[in-house]
Amino acid sequence: MRSMLVIGLGRFGRHLAIKLVELGNEVMVVDTDEDAINKMAPFVTRAQIGDCMDEDVLKSLGVSNFDVCFVCISDNFQSSLEITSLLKELHAPCVISKTDRDIHAKFLLKIGADDVIYPERDMAQRAAVKYSAKNTFDYVELTKDYAITEMSVPNQWAGKTVLDLNIRSKYNINILGFKNNGDVTPLTDPHYVLQANDHLVVAGNKQDVFRLMDKK
Template identity: 55%
Template sequence: MKSVLIIGLGRLGHHLCINMSQLGNEVMIVDKDEECMQDLLPYATMAKVGDCTNEDVLKSLGIGNFDICFVCIGSNFQSSLEITSLIKEMGANYVVSKANRDIHAKFLLRNGADEVIYPDRDIAERLAVRHSANHVFDYIELTEGYSIFEIPPMKEWIGKSIRQLAIRSKYHVSILGIKTNGHLQLLPQADRLLTAEDHLMVVGLKKDIDRILANIH
């Protein structure tokens, strides 16, 4: 369990509060608009109305007591930058700030953010990959070049085991899991036979996965 502070209750802040709470974390939420937090009160351990560009408001929160501080202000970059800088100066352990543009990310990282996220950009990239390529059920980029794809098996793989196919040595990708009828089996055994209903969670370089996709019909 972690102690989490969420500043700014737009869409990202709302989803973070609910999900962090459901995962068993203690969550404090702060926003200058009281109406934004009403539906989150059942999930938050603590809630405070206040303008976090005001140092006195931030000091009252006990910034150093939180494991993670999320700055989820996307509409006012100046406020996001000020808050990020202030909470780091006040002893924040780890600061995650939202950015909409690369130039914003650079300033945030220079002024105290330990991590910067681009939720809108990341969702757009994921949707673009899913709906541009045939036979891709889902996609997650890990690092530059490496990704996880959820794909169907090639026809010649059906009825054969992972060991028989030697997918890792032949195709330079690894099977992390197999999803069948919504149930995910992580790290499947080498003797697991593949079926037409399987969705394979494969990790590797995008160029290697693209070669597999080109042979799925």
Template identity: 55%
Template sequence: MIRLGNEVMIVDKEEKNVEDLLPVATAAKIGDCTNEEVLKSLGVGNFDICFVCIGSNFQSSLEITSLVKELGARYVVSKANRDIHAKFLLRNGADEVIYPDRDIAERLAVKHSANHVFDYVELAEGYSIFEIPPVAAWVGKSIQDLAVRTKYHVSILGIKSGGHLQILPRADRKLEADDHLMVVGLKKDVDKILANIK
């Protein structure tokens, strides 16, 4: 959030947890956010988004989520470790629940279970973005000539080459052996392409 140019206030009850971020955060406060008076003093209603990032103490996460929403937070994103936690967080004020540990674990599992997948980002409804090498038979041919959308039911969103990412490459762009293709599609369709990569 900070790198993207947002103003960020960090709050933790442990001083050592905020020390490293003091130079980069807009503000850093020390306080127990389960205390309503502490949250009131922060003015949570003035923020566009409040993130509740407590992973080890679900009771505190639930209390803080509920309190920040009651105090006028516009949008609350809370961290969950289990589905049952997510249900309670959503019922008690969270507008969105994230599972960072689970999401990273799933991403790594797909990336390291499938041969020739450099990276992977899950989207929605079964669709994902995969970073893969081109099939050997594709090298030297243009995207248009390959008709990957018609033949394989995937779209090429970008091509990484020499450390640079070209988004939405032109149809006449010829593929090179060391290209990394950013393709979007269903896993089953991408698996068919991967099966042709030696």
């Protein structure tokens, strides 16, 4: 369990805070909108009305005690920039700032953000790949070169084992597990017989993953 601070309760901030709680973290949310705070209060550890562009407000939160501070303000870049800078000046150990533009990301990183996230861009790219490739149910880029995807078992693989198919050597990808009836099981037995209704969770270089996703 980690201690998280989420500043800004737009759609992304709300979803982020709720998911962080579901994952077992202690989560405090802060926003200037009283209504937004009241709606979130039942779902998080603490909820407080406050303007985080005010240094005294940030000091009162004890930001250095949070493992991660998220700045989820995208409609006002100046606010996002100033809050990110203040958090680092107050010794917040890890600051993650939301953005939707590369030029904004450069400034945020320059003034001290430990990382930036592009939720709209990332979801758009994920959806584009998911719905462009055949037999694909989900897709996540871990780096610019490496990806994980959930895909159906190619027809010619059904009824064969991972060992029989020599998948790692032939296709240069790793099968992390298989999903059946909604449950994901790690694939540790090379003698497991792949079923036609399995969903495979595979990882590898993006180009190798793309080639595999188009395999019938």
